[in-house]
Amino acid sequence: MSILQLIYLEWLKYRKNTTFKVTVLLYFLLLPTLPAVLLSFDSLPPPLPSPASFFDFPDIWGLVAYTGNWLAYFLFGFLGVYIISVDTTNKTFRQSIINGLSRKQVILAKMFFMLIFAIIATVFYILTVFILGNFGSEPFEGRPLFGEEFIIARYFLMSLSYLIFGFLIGLLIRSIGVATMLYFLYIFFIEVIIRYLVHLNIFKDDRSMIFYPMNALEDLTPFPYGGEAANSGMNLSFDLFLTPTEAFVTTSIYTTIFIASSVFLILKRDL
Secondary structure, X not given: OOHHHHHHHHHHHHOOOHHHHHHHHHHHHHHHHHHHHHHHXXXXXXXXXOHHHHHOOOHHHHHHHHHHHHHXXXXXXXXXXXXXXXXXXXXXXXXXXXXXXXXXXXXXXXXXXXXXXXXXXXXXXXXXXXXXXXXXXXXXXXXXXXXXXXXXXXXXXXXXXXXXXXXXXXXXXXXXXXXXXXXXXXXXXXXXXXXXXXHHHHHOOOHHHHOOHHHHHHOOOOOOOHHHXXXXXXXXXXXXXXXXXXXXXXHHHHHHHHHHHHHHHHHHOOO
């Protein structure tokens, strides 16, 4: 069976699923809507520039990417948990194997489905940037039109990584409710506690504390000018934000580990 056939079979599972459709619809609605809220403000606290300037090229790339990061955190991470948890709960994972698919084909179907979804999310991100940029900015003569430092590739990796991480959590914890709660707890609390209350106290002002997986993922598409505000409030000798290259390489390594762990679990565990 070809990859396209496997992806199509995976799509058939979710095309009429209300939870899947609502989650995807929220992404498509909120990605262009949330950045536009900035235009309702007359000014922003320093060191941030005027709200309208965020819509100028190339800054608009960073603004929409930051919005997408939050949406991917909530929506794509949940979707990653959901697409595996609903299979294990409904026994469709096992049924697929009974119907003739190998475990390898099941893995490929899931991974390529998430890959295609991340590509679609990235294409929509690009379209959103050009629409908001053309309507909300000054003419961009003499300014770079595209975002700097491979931001499109960073956005794609960010989208894929949240999906894969949620997928791994869903594999580890088969209950969709518990898995979803653990996913959000890890990002909001567990990793933050490990970084600031454990790592920083043990290694004392060491930059390695910013190389944890979810922090690296967040730093793929940080808030424009946000680094200045964050660093000014912390008495540390290093920048709290990874560089784009550091974030990309670090997240790529973690995502590879997440994929390898997911493959191992599917191959070895009783489904």
